[in-house]
Amino acid sequence: MSTPGTQPTVEQVQAALATVNDPEIKRPITELGMVDTVEIDEAGVVHLTVLLTVAGCPLKDTINRDVTAAVTKVEGVTGVELQLGVMTAEQRAGLKEVLAGGKAEREIPFAQPGSLTKVYAIASGKGGVGKSSVTVNLALSMAGQGLRVGIVDADIYGHSVPAMLGVADSRPTQVDDLIMPVPTASGVSVISIGMLKPRRDQVVAWRGPMLDRALVQMLADVFWGDLDVLLLDLPPGTGDVAISLGQHLPGAEVVVVTTPQEAAAEVAERAGTMASMMHQRVVGVVENMSYLLHTNPDGSEQRLEVFGSGGGERVASTLSARFGYDVPLLGQVPLDPSLREGGDAGKPIVESDPTAPAARVLHEVANTLAGRGRGLAGMQLGLTPANRL
Numbered sequence: 001m002s003t004p005g006t007q008p009t010v011e012q013v014q015a016a017l018a019t020v021n022d023p024e025i026k027r028p029i030t031e032l033g034m035v036d037t038v039e040i041d042e043a044g045v046v047h048l049t050v051l052l053t054v055a056g057c058p059l060k061d062t063i064n065r066d067v068t069a070a071v072t073k074v075e076g077v078t079g080v081e082l083q084l085g086v087m088t089a090e091q092r093a094g095l096k097e098v099l100a101g102g103k104a105e106r107e108i109p110f111a112q113p114g115s116l117t118k119v120y121a122i123a124s125g126k127g128g129v130g131k132s133s134v135t136v137n138l139a140l141s142m143a144g145q146g147l148r149v150g151i152v153d154a155d156i157y158g159h160s161v162p163a164m165l166g167v168a169d170s171r172p173t174q175v176d177d178l179i180m181p182v183p184t185a186s187g188v189s190v191i192s193i194g195m196l197k198p199r200r201d202q203v204v205a206w207r208g209p210m211l212d213r214a215l216v217q218m219l220a221d222v223f224w225g226d227l228d229v230l231l232l233d234l235p236p237g238t239g240d241v242a243i244s245l246g247q248h249l250p251g252a253e254v255v256v257v258t259t260p261q262e263a264a265a266e267v268a269e270r271a272g273t274m275a276s277m278m279h280q281r282v283v284g285v286v287e288n289m290s291y292l293l294h295t296n297p298d299g300s301e302q303r304l305e306v307f308g309s310g311g312g313e314r315v316a317s318t319l320s321a322r323f324g325y326d327v328p329l330l331g332q333v334p335l336d337p338s339l340r341e342g343g344d345a346g347k348p349i350v351e352s353d354p355t356a357p358a359a360r361v362l363h364e365v366a367n368t369l370a371g372r373g374r375g376l377a378g379m380q381l382g383l384t385p386a387n388r389l
């Protein structure tokens with residue numbers, strides 16, 4: 001037993017631990033929430049648990065050595081019993097928050113090589129074809145399967161996603177320069193370019209560099225946590241946002257939304273080609289407003305092709321031929337007043353009327369996209385640097 005006066009205190013041990021940096025993060029382990037428990041017994045032996053960020057951390061020996069050395073130096077310490085544990089997902093989320101909050105340099109988590117988040121950009125040639133409706137319904141359908149889903153609404157003309165999800169009036173909480181995405185009732189996290197404006201009704205003339213900053217802010221300054229899927233609602237066309245996205249997230253894959261109309265299909269092909277120029281893979285085409293189901297007086301059903309037919313098929317086959325890989329038609333979503341009503345009411349059709357034909361098709365598309373694995377097969381290995389285009 002140590003003599004009176006030399007018994008170390010927990011504070012002294014904590015102060016010693018504060019001198020130990022995590023070797024990878026290069027910040028004190030005490031700041032990172034890695035020190036779990038500290039106890040000192042009567043004999044002056046320090047029993048402590050240090051949590052590693054991931055199991056099998058390759059640098060655990062270094063941490064073990066540094067912690068033991070630092071604590072041994074505290075006056076009165078007669079021994080160190082160090083146990084290494086692993087952070088829970090929640091503790092890791094807390095750690096990430098600490099990191100993102102204090103970071104000067106911004107990093108897009110989804111652009112990091114180890115990112116496990118699938119990123120789908122939903123694009124269209126022209127406005128009003130239902131791109132936002134498709135985005136929110138796919139998100140909710142995937143969330144319904146238990147996936148962690150985030151949406152970035154980058155549509156500068158429409159930014160209608162928050163209203164469709166019932167969070168039109170919500171503003172994101174900000175912790176220092178870290179922005180928390182707005183959670184919806186169904187657990188989807190959303191951030192909209194409209195939320196970055198000081199006032200909702202404010203008109204902003206988004207220009208290239210400003211748009212680029214806004215996109216990076218929505219990707220890097222928002223604490224997304226661990227997402228399985230991130231969906232981006234792009235503005236229609238082949239403009240600045242598509243270029244910025246291609247530069248910042250070349251690994252994003254693109255879903256093209258079109259209507260059956262010839263004119264819509266033609267511009268949709270251009271949006272798809274733009275994505276390919278930015279080395280993004282086009283994973284498929286969704287045809288929306290394909291037909292209206294009409295019940296005849298005799299009870300039989302008929303498909304009224306209000307906007308013509310064949311647009312989705314045409315975009316899919318043109319892009320397949322152009323890129324040399326299969327760009328499938330993922331689904332044909334019928335016109336359905338309850339799809340519009342659901343969007344207007346903040347309760348999209350896959351939740352409000354999940355068995356409606358339109359909802360079924362959207363569920364199918366969501367299943368297809370959610371089921372696509374990661375890997376080189378899904379990546380474009382372009383040789384031209386994106387910023388030269």
Ligand SMILES: Nc1ncnc2c1ncn2[C@@H]1O[C@H](COP(=O)(O)OP(=O)(O)OP(=O)(O)O)[C@@H](O)[C@H]1O
Pocket residue numbers: 124126127128129130131132133134155157158159160235236288289333334335336337338339340341343344358
């Ligand atoms: N299949 C459908 N049946 C009925 N209404 C639909 C369908 N798809 C979309 N709509 C309605 O059409 C309107 C335009 O849809 P939406 O806002 O999703 O299009 P968008 O392509 O995102 O447009 P923008 O790019 O201009 O924002 C909305 O009112 C939406 O509710």
